[in-house]
Amino acid sequence: xxxxxLPIESTTLPNGLRVVVSPDRAAPVATVGVYYNIGFxxxxxxRSGFAHLFEHMMFQGSANAGKMVHIKLINSxxxxxxxxxxxxxxxxxxxxxxxxxxxxxxxxxDRMRALKVDDENLRNQRDVVxxxxxxxxxxxxxxxxxxxxxxxxxxxxxxxxxxxxxxxxDLDAATLEDVQKFFxxxxxxxxxxxxxxxxxxxxxxxxxxxRHFASIPSGPQPDPANIDxxxxxxxxxxxxxxxxxxxxxIAIGYQAPRRLTPEWYAAAMLDQALHGGRVGRIYRRLVLExxxxxxxxxxxxxxxxxxxxxxxxxxxxxxLLHKSExxxxxxxxxxxxxxxxxxQKGMTSEELDPIKVKFRSNYYSxxxxxxxxxxxxxxxxxxxxxxxxxxxxxxxxxxxxxGFMDVTPDAVQSVAQKLxxxxxxxxxxxxxxxxxxx
Amino acid sequence: xASVPRSEGNAAIPxxxxxxxxxxxxxxxxxxxxGLEVVLVESHTIPKFTxxxxxxxxxxxxxxxxxxxxxxxxxxxxxxxTARTSRQIEEDLRRMGADLSSGAGADTSAVSFAGLAEFxxxxxxxxxxxxxxxxxxxxxxxxxxxxxxEGLKIERTTPGFLxxxxxxxxLFGAHPYGTISPTEAQAAGYRLEQLKxxxxxxxxxxxxxxxxxxxxxxQEMLARIEEIFGSWPAGKxxxxxxxxxxxxxxxxxxxxxxxxxxxTQVLVGNRAITRKHPDWLPLTLANSIYGGAFNSRLVMxxxxxxxxxxxxxxxxxxxxxxxxxxxxxxxxxxxxAATLTEIFYEIDRMRSTPVGEEELADARNYLSGIFSLGLxxxxxxxxxxxxxxxxxxxxxYLETYRARILKLTAAEVLDAAKKYFDSENAxxxxxxxxxxAEAQAAQFGxxxxxxxxxxxx
Numbered sequence: 024x025x026x027x028x029l030p031i032e033s034t035t036l037p038n039g040l041r042v043v044v045s046p047d048r049a050a051p052v053a054t055v056g057v058y059y060n061i062g063f064x065x066x067x068x069x070r071s072g073f074a075h076l077f078e079h080m081m082f083q084g085s086a087n088a089g090k091m092v093h094i095k096l097i098n099s100x101x102x103x104x105x106x107x108x109x110x111x112x113x114x115x116x117x118x119x120x121x122x123x124x125x126x127x128x129x130x131x132x133d134r135m136r137a138l139k140v141d142d143e144n145l146r147n148q149r150d151v152v153x154x155x156x157x158x159x160x161x162x163x164x165x166x167x168x169x170x171x172x173x174x175x176x177x178x179x180x181x182x183x184x185x186x187x188x189x190x191x192x193d194l195d196a197a198t199l200e201d202v203q204k205f206f207x208x209x210x211x212x213x214x215x216x217x218x219x220x221x222x223x224x225x226x227x228x229x230x231x232x233x234r235h236f237a238s239i240p241s242g243p244q245p246d247p248a249n250i251d252x253x254x255x256x257x258x259x260x261x262x263x264x265x266x267x268x269x270x271x272x273i274a275i276g277y278q279a280p281r282r283l284t285p286e287w288y289a290a291a292m293l294d295q296a297l298h299g300g301r302v303g304r305i306y307r308r309l310v311l312e313x314x315x316x317x318x319x320x321x322x323x324x325x326x327x328x329x330x331x332x333x334x335x336x337x338x339x340x341x342x343l344l345h346k347s348e349x350x351x352x353x354x355x356x357x358x359x360x361x362x363x364x365x366x367q368k369g370m371t372s373e374e375l376d377p378i379k380v381k382f383r384s385n386y387y388s389x390x391x392x393x394x395x396x397x398x399x400x401x402x403x404x405x406x407x408x409x410x411x412x413x414x415x416x417x418x419x420x421x422x423x424x425x426g427f428m429d430v431t432p433d434a435v436q437s438v439a440q441k442l443x444x445x446x447x448x449x450x451x452x453x454x455x456x457x458x459x460x461x
Numbered sequence: 462x463a464s465v466p467r468s469e470g471n472a473a474i475p476x477x478x479x480x481x482x483x484x485x486x487x488x489x490x491x492x493x494x495x496g497l498e499v500v501l502v503e504s505h506t507i508p509k510f511t512x513x514x515x516x517x518x519x520x521x522x523x524x525x526x527x528x529x530x531x532x533x534x535x536x537x538x539x540x541x542x543t544a545r546t547s548r549q550i551e552e553d554l555r556r557m558g559a560d561l562s563s564g565a566g567a568d569t570s571a572v573s574f575a576g577l578a579e580f581x582x583x584x585x586x587x588x589x590x591x592x593x594x595x596x597x598x599x600x601x602x603x604x605x606x607x608x609x610x611e612g613l614k615i616e617r618t619t620p621g622f623l624x625x626x627x628x629x630x631x632l633f634g635a636h637p638y639g640t641i642s643p644t645e646a647q648a649a650g651y652r653l654e655q656l657k658x659x660x661x662x663x664x665x666x667x668x669x670x671x672x673x674x675x676x677x678x679x680q681e682m683l684a685r686i687e688e689i690f691g692s693w694p695a696g697k698x699x700x701x702x703x704x705x706x707x708x709x710x711x712x713x714x715x716x717x718x719x720x721x722x723x724x725t726q727v728l729v730g731n732r733a734i735t736r737k738h739p740d741w742l743p744l745t746l747a748n749s750i751y752g753g754a755f756n757s758r759l760v761m762x763x764x765x766x767x768x769x770x771x772x773x774x775x776x777x778x779x780x781x782x783x784x785x786x787x788x789x790x791x792x793x794x795x796x797x798a799a800t801l802t803e804i805f806y807e808i809d810r811m812r813s814t815p816v817g818e819e820e821l822a823d824a825r826n827y828l829s830g831i832f833s834l835g836l837x838x839x840x841x842x843x844x845x846x847x848x849x850x851x852x853x854x855x856x857x858y859l860e861t862y863r864a865r866i867l868k869l870t871a872a873e874v875l876d877a878a879k880k881y882f883d884s885e886n887a888x889x890x891x892x893x894x895x896x897x898a899e900a901q902a903a904q905f906g907x908x909x910x911x912x913x914x915x916x917x918x
Contacts (some may be wrong), residue, residue, distance in 0.1 A: 154768075
């Protein structure tokens, strides 16, 4: 059962906005998403953190809905809303009882049409974002490990390597003019996709999309950004101080294959064999058997993305916290042995077949819920958006599983041999600070 | 002042269309001869099913002697049975496309699982094995205990954890709810025999509830459950009496000193009520207006107006025997006192002035609407069923919840705020570097200072 039959139809409005509708009328709730083809990777130089700061500004007021009106109207309709900034996309989404669908689409169209924000809004959200960075990174044990630690070590192109949450000096330097320019450059209809899921008829979905979005003027497509990386030819290493926690951490990132290539499908199975929770080879060996590490996790585009939502260089990452009595080198040697075994001996179908079953099962759950627990079909929305913006084919949601199910043990071994080499990896060590007198 | 814009000021905003009815799915509820309660609901969103097997005994049971023991018992119970090794268990789960976790909160222990519908019998058999025939291998126990101790060390550097730990101790004192976590020494002192005792005593069908939601026919599933769990020997559990609660008079401030903090975590509140209390829904609505939603007064004030914090939230938290109300925010170090001033300002406003009709209607709609979002996923449904069944709420709780919310009045909200937002006796916890936080903390009441290990300094 690898071919799904979710009803998915799509169209493009004359202004370039792509629209995807996927009805499911079982429950009277609908999920709406608008995805823009802009992530933190290609924010302007000297403006690190700007794509995310801008995402906050999208809640501060638009042409006909002033500050807080978006939030008030969604909450008072019985719904929830949020937005998030990723490497290559930024999303805005709502889940509501379906009688609010018309209203939600009006709101999303209003802020695609024009932002209406002022300096006071910008100052306010700059403060909010700084507290977000503090609560998630600067004031937490292992904050930003490894998602903010690895890029500056692994990459040479600023777009891929910079601090995505933003240096505070850069956040302070951001102006209202930057906000409007960013909006003009990246938030044109032709750089976006609208998704309507859940309790709506197919025709009605497209009609509503047309009614609210068709009159938004088209804008020029942004110039394609250069996010290429020069080929990596040597192992890269760095050390970051851990201010709070006492356990040392190590994260290892291997440059991962491009999406939808044969190697990518095989790498996804390799990733499941190596990571994949307690049954994965790394957790089993390092945590359960040798007990060098106390935690091990990882994945492709981990931990702030997934297998599907990147469109440029990314890493397959392993994150380890290990006991202080083992050195970083000892831990790494044990880790390397797990990888070497995979490269030398590969895997049998006795291992690969259950991995495929688990992958299929995870995929269903992702479509139904995904990482936004209170947003039904968040995962389906996310996949439809990425397949539309990156590949121009939302229906890949129905067929993509087949590619993973066709991977052979040999393919996994050869992708392991190709990917898991010293010169293809970057390593960051989270080194606990020497504690002074408390 | 954060002013709430009025929606009717703009004629362009589309009105809500007629709502389609929310139809709660039929539940199959039964109790097996051995006392196991079962609740089943079919949901065909995906070809999977999800479930939880609860025991109505959690960490509260052993809080006086070995805090966290129920959690450790649940953790080690998934690492071996008389028929399967730890590795076999993990590999079998993968073969079934299943996820499984086990753990305990204050009031319950639970095994939670989800897997492909085509393997539901196999997965239920494994769950039955973990909860009836766990073998508690010594080496698995030793490893899990060490991992727990390392995890506790990290928790002691996490502001959110330190704030909750102190707050619960202040509100509940020697009552089991006053302890949310073992110390490292207590965890290191767990003995395997204690885990086995807990398991023998509390993992009994008369103490258990099985909730299943997913892609199955309830009648077939019921037969399967009877076959798999019917032979579990009966056994019931009696609740132990608990110590009295501390009397909390006047505001007091507790500062946990975390050197090097670049933010101050604030947590304020007081004891409140359980979900069974007749005031539960009015309190829920009052909380939603105060600080329980994005579009709430506190969030508008200290985030959207003043920019002090990223994610302020208030919550009414029900436990089985008692409940509490709390307000939390991680704020810039120089505005901790200003934040508390706004928190109390908004509390006092809730306690003194009835909310207006529009704000009331908006909040009622919000609670009613987000409740029905739970219908759309197997996990959402399972969570709602577990809550209503575990707490032995009325059978029609889910069906009538929205109507009861939509009937609440401004007078009921005002009354709930007066009773349960106890401004005068609020307990205040702050976690931060005392160099910045101490003087600000002292403005709000008698101050006690602790280190991250819980020692008074």
